[in-house]
Amino acid sequence: MAYHKADAKAMLDDRGYAGKLIRGQNPATLLERAVLDRITDSMYFKEQCFGLNAATLCDRAADLQHIGGTYGTTGKPTPFLCLIFKMLQLVPNDDVILEMLNQPALALADAEEDEDETTETDQSKLGYFKYLRALAAFYIRLAWQPKDIYQTLEPLLADHRKLKRRARENYALTYMDQFIDDLLTKDRVCATSLWKMPTRVALEDLGELEPYESALGDELDEIDRESQNGHDDGEVSENGGDQRDRESGSGGPIGSPKSDGSDGSVRG
Known part of the structure; x- marks a missing residue:
């Protein structure tokens, strides 16, 4: 047996x-x-x-x-x-x-009440x-x-x-x-x-x-776009500053003496 x-x-x-x-x-x-x-x-x-x-x-x-x-x-x-x-x-x-x-x-049972949510497989x-x-x-x-x-x-x-x-x-x-x-x-x-x-x-x-x-693909793409937009805005700001410097006739920083040949000193 x-x-x-x-x-x-x-x-x-x-x-x-x-x-x-x-x-x-x-x-x-x-x-x-x-x-x-x-x-x-x-x-x-x-x-x-x-x-x-x-x-x-x-x-x-x-x-x-x-x-x-x-x-x-x-x-x-x-x-x-x-x-x-x-x-x-x-x-x-x-x-x-x-x-x-x-x-x-x-x-x-509560899952059936959420009719507004997506019907895709969760x-x-x-x-x-x-x-x-x-x-x-x-x-x-x-x-x-x-x-x-x-x-x-x-x-x-x-x-x-x-x-x-x-x-x-x-x-x-x-x-x-x-x-x-x-x-x-x-x-x-x-x-x-x-x-x-x-x-x-x-x-x-x-x-x-x-x-x-990736499930985070959309979020990662959004972060990349924001990063790229921030980089572009920085370039525009830098180019605008250079243009203003050229229009003012000074290539140096704000507050520096003008390059007109004078040293800005008072002669006695």
Whole structure:
């Protein structure tokens, strides 16, 4: 008779592995082996992650209180990291991940009253469960292709909500856009070494991505125009001063003696 075991170490053995693959490799290898051993030995993973599927995992993720990798002197894995490993076990469909990332803010009833605001997609009104969104974003960075990673995560840079991050000895405050920027630019996040993906500039040169348009593009253009106008006004003022000096017959500063050959002294 077969029994289910709350032990995922069998997945760490590549010999005869026949499960789902990510970029042609065992998903478990996307995390460091030392971290994997701590995850599979943790009580949270054995008790709270056993028997989860893509739907029930969302319930666990909605209860998260912080992000982070490992903490304490022994390097215990956070629930956030345990759920990441469980997602690597399940390898959910892309549609499921996108729904986790951009779940509508159904609990925000006041959002329906703001009829005068723009109807365009507002990232601040999506992903009501922010730690569920952070979990999905981290999984996307680990499992998806570079082009899809940039196209999916860059819109989240407009999400400025606060996140609590558990460090080794304490808690720290960060923001969703900072977390997303770390996923796109850094090589190590949440005690996990991220695989090296091509830079955005390289993908733009290959024609896979359009040039990036910053959300602050209009404001930056306005600042440039104001700076240029101020520079032009300075040139006009300087030229006007030179013209007045020439009309007064003096090329020197105001108050200097005229160059008429006299030294301005009184002779006795």
